[in-house]
Amino acid sequence: MNQNYDYEIIVIGGGHSGCEAALAASRMGCRTLILNHNLDNTALMPCNPAIGGPAKGNLVRELDAMGGEQARAADFATLHLRWLNTSKGFAVRTLRAQCDLRDYGSHYTKTLASVPNLYVYQGMAAEIVTDSGRVSGIVTVAGERFSAKRVVMACGTYMRGKVHMGLINFPSGPLGQVPSGPLSDSIMKAGIELARFRTDTTPRICRNSVDWDSLDLQSSDPQPEAFSHWGEKRVHTGHFCARTRTSTVTHDILKAALDRSPLATREIGVRGPRYCPSLDDKILKFPDKESHPIFLEPVGRNSREIYMQNFSTYMPPDVQLEIIHTLPGCERALMLRPGYGIEYDYVRPTQLEPWLETRAVRGLYCSGQICGTSGYEEAASLGFIAGVNAALSVKGREPLVLGRDQAYIGVLVDDLTSRGTDEPYRMLPSRCEHRLIMRHDNADRRLSGIGRDLGLIDDERWGAMTARWIAADSEHERLSAARIQANDRTNEILREAGSSEITEPVPALDILRRPEVSWNTLTRLTGTNLDDESGTWIEIETKYEGYVERENRRVRRLSAMERLRIPMSLSYNVVGGLSAEAAEKLTAVLPRTLGQASRVPGVNNVDIQLVQVAIERLRKSQTVESDDGE
Ligand SMILES: Cc1cc2nc3c(=O)[nH]c(=O)nc-3n(C[C@H](O)[C@H](O)[C@H](O)COP(=O)(O)OP(=O)(O)OC[C@H]3O[C@@H](n4cnc5c(N)ncnc54)[C@H](O)[C@@H]3O)c2cc1C
Known part of the structure; x- marks a missing residue:
């Protein structure tokens, strides 16, 4: 077999974004190269190995519904899984999986290797080659030349990466990886404007050195669940998260060391993520707050490392250790890796078309954190959209642009390309004006047809999905006509659910409309063979019926102007x-x-x-x- 140097699509970067871009493009039939400067860091999680949570979980489900890979990687690697926002209503509730960092990356590595026309290569891109304003290939730092019709850049936080620990800083990628140097110059020479952001991470401590007995432990949810629409639902046991907290003693140590923080001394002048601030930021901005929660979370099945959620810091290692020892349960903790901050180049996203192609260089796409975002889910979503659009463009087809009323992914891309961002952009439920109709539970109904049209959902999956919809629709129809009889058994079940008794037959869906009556309660009253996931969909559609109709009318009204x-x-x-x-x-x-x-x-x-x-x-x-x- 000859080594190939000519591709339809090249993806630079093997992170969350690059993997999704390469998988989408190659599965759509394009001869694709994914170039990563270290094959051992494929889909590396440099921060907390957690997938999902508010709004981010919706991104993962949407990606899955269209044939993306992240939900399957998360399911493969899950250690601990919970529903979040359950008290805030169905519209915003979503899954969050704490993953095994190695399993997550190895799922992507295996999957990349399994796609026939996808080539994986280790090398660092140094230059984007253009010809009359169009991209025509890349050159690596080793001088290798690869030609391509389209190139997707997904270089994450590596471009001119600089790590800060206290007042010391040095060129580095995240987690001790090599930064990507010369590519930035080549991008700027091509007429693309770069700017700088920063982000930060927490120290990791040794599992055996924590006094777990003194802490509140949180297990996985007891019911079986999975992120992917096609995933096997499982209950996850054997791993737990725990909550500890800072105190005024912690804050006094931090305040006394502020002259050693590059944030306080303004050694770093660039913006960081507003919605995930470092502990240093919190002390600077909220000096009177007496305590902040900190969550101790596992990073792997066979790892001794514990991640300290909410404790990212730019402080020098000695201050970090002193702070750790003030946290209940961590008085004798051993630090395995100090936290740090990192600053890096990103591409101002208003220079991108809504299909993520740069306007300055045709055929060149950007995806992931270099578009100004933060987060694995945002990165994977952008990677998918860039990969799909690069492939559509090779095939001479119209680009895929999702509407704000279709998907969180549509909101993400639109916010970035229309409004830009002056801090690392994170997806939040509040960014999405149509969140009532864009829920975790209906991502398949909204988007799987698109994945099918793109050729990313095979017959087997499509068959399973449509069979599920048909079963749910017919059960919905049956229930629309059914009545619950008033008798002793009915009233006992209603009493147990905390709901008022009935004295005459009542339409089944009117009973389900009651806030305290769940799908499970209704099934006890009527009996059904429907799976719980489809049942939850019926429950939500029923409870929110009036709001959903109103929202759909609003979307129709706005859509003429919108489009x-x-x-x-x-x-x-x-x-x-x-x-x-x-x-x-x-x-x-x-x-x-x-x-x-x-x-x-x-x-x-x-x-x-x-x-x-x-x-x-x-x-x-x-x-x-x-x-x-x-
Ligand atoms: C310190 C830190 C803390 C973070 N904290 C959080 C957090 O709290 N919450 C959260 O949701 N997210 C957090 N993130 C963000 C999250 O890690 C990223 O958003 C996500 O990893 C971005 O994915 P990506 O694919 O765009 O880039 P990355 O995951 O960074 O992957 C980029 C890939 O490109 C490769 N590469 C780079 N340059 C080249 C080149 N020239 N040639 C070839 N290959 C190249 C790299 O080897 C790497 O594989 C944090 C990130 C860091 C670094």
Whole structure:
């Protein structure tokens, strides 16, 4: 077999984003190369090996529904699994899996190796090669040249990575990996603007040195669950998380050492993640708070390392150890790895099309943390979208752009490409205006058809999925016509559920509409063979019926404006009455639809109305011109 140097698609980076991009592109039939500068760090989790949680769990389910891999990797590696946000309602409840770091990476490594037209190679990309404004390949630091029609960059936090521990800093990638140096220069030379962000992680301590008996332990949920729609649901035993907390003693140590923190001394001037602040940040911003919770979480089945969630820090190692010893249960803890901060280059995402192609270099896509995000789930989602779009473009097909009313992934891409971000972007439920109809439980109904069209869901999976929908729909229909009889047994079950008794037959779905009546209670009243997951879908659709209908009406109303295409020939500088700021911002972002334009910062409702009028005028004049020409 000859070594190949010519590909349809090259993906730079074997992290969460690069793996998803490469899998999507190769599974769609493109000859793909994934180039990673260290094959042993494939899908490495440099921070907490946890997948899911609020909004992030929705991303994982959506990715899975379209044929992405992350949910399966998480299911393979899960140590501990819980439903979160259960008290806040079905719309925002989601799974969170604490994973085995090695198993997670090895699932991706095995999967990459199993796809026939996907080639995995160890090498560091140093240069993007372009030809008349189009990408044509890459060159590695070792001087190897690879040609490609499309290139996806997924370099994470490695580009000109610099690690900070106290006032000491040095070039490094995360977890002691080699940073990616020369690529940044090549990207900037190609006309793409880079900026810097920072992020941080916690110290890891030795499992055997923690006094677990003194802490509240939290086991996995008792019912079997899985992230993937096709995954085997399991109960996870043998691993637990525990909660400890900081105290005023901890905070006094931190405050006394602030002159050794690069955040306090402003040694690092760049922005970090607002929604996942370091302990140093918390002490600086909330000096009066007396305690912060810290969670001790396992990182692997066979690992002694314990991750300290909520305790990322830039402090020097000696201060970190002193702080650890103030935490209940950790008085004699042994530190295995100190925490650190890292700063790195990212691509300002407003330079990207809504299908993640750069405007400066055609055929070059960006995905993952280099688009300004933070998080494995955000990275994987962007990787999938970039990989799919690179493949669609090779095949000469229209790009895939998910709407804000279709998927959290649509919100993620739209926020980044329309609004940009001035801090590492993390997905949150509050970013998603249509979250009532974009839930964890209905990701398959929303998105699996798209995955099927892309060729990413095979016949077996599609058959299993459609059979599940048919069974759920027919049970929903049966229940819509069913009535619950008023008798002693019914009233006993209702009493047990804390619900009021009935004196005459009541429609089954009216009973299910009661907040205290769950799917399980209804099945005791009516009997059913339906699986619990489909039952939960019926329960949610029933309980939220009125809200869901209203939301769907709202989406239909907004969709005409949302999807109104802006002709590429529209020049914002000649749109009468448009403010100079709006014209400048719109020219920089070049939104594709009026909906996208409305979210560009600095553009207001009046500006949008003016742009709408300009689009209509332009359309009319083009129609008149073509009529004249006939
Ligand atoms: C210290 C730290 C703390 C974090 N804390 C959190 C957190 O609390 N919560 C959270 O959700 N997320 C956190 N993250 C973010 C999360 O780890 C990332 O968002 C995620 O890993 C990004 O995935 P990615 O695929 O974009 O990049 P990465 O996972 O960084 O992968 C990039 C890949 O590209 C390869 N690469 C880079 N340059 C080149 C090149 N020139 N040639 C070839 N290969 C190259 C690297 O080897 C690597 O395999 C943290 C990250 C770090 C570093």
